[in-house]
Amino acid sequence: MAISEGSEEQKTYESLRPDLMRKYPGKFAVVCGRRLLGVYEGVDDAMLASSRAFDADQLPDGAAVLITELAEPCNLRVMARPYAKDLSTPTALAG
Numbered sequence: 001m002a003i004s005e006g007s008e009e010q011k012t013y014e015s016l017r018p019d020l021m022r023k024y025p026g027k028f029a030v031v032c033g034r035r036l037l038g039v040y041e042g043v044d045d046a047m048l049a050s051s052r053a054f055d056a057d058q059l060p061d062g063a064a065v066l067i068t069e070l071a072e073p074c075n076l077r078v079m080a081r082p083y084a085k086d087l088s089t090p091t092a093l094a095g
Contacts, residue, residue, distance in 0.1 A: 008033050009066035009079065024070050031066040032059055043067065043076060054082045 009031045016036055020029055023039075028046040030037040037053055040046040046067045053059050061083055068077040 007064065007066070007079070009064050012036070013066055013068060020070050021072070027070050028076075029066075029068055029070055031068075032063055037065075039070070043069070043078075050080070051082070 012034050013029065013031045016029070016031075020036075020039065028040045028043050030040065030046050030050050032050075032053075038046075038049055040049060050059075050065050050067065054063075054065075059065065059082065062081050065080050065082065066077070067080070069075055
């Protein structure tokens with residue numbers, strides 16, 4: 001999924017970017033909609049926090065989440081849309 005320059009998450013991040021870059025260089029920001037969910041030490045922490053927010057129903061099913069490194073140039077930026085896993089349907093393992 002390409003990160004849309006016009007996405008709500010991208011616009012929110014761009015509005016917060018100067019302050020975040022000044023306060024938290026090298027860390028990872030998590031944005032959902034118009035909301036900064038937090039700033040984390042590493043990408044794994046940012047992904048875990050996003051997953052926990054989703055599991056705690058703090059994020060709606062399918063809400064876009066932007067995780068971005070606070071660096072120039074940015075080496076990692078991920079846009080994801082988490083969905084609840086349907087546990088009623090068995091999943092075959094490839095192998």
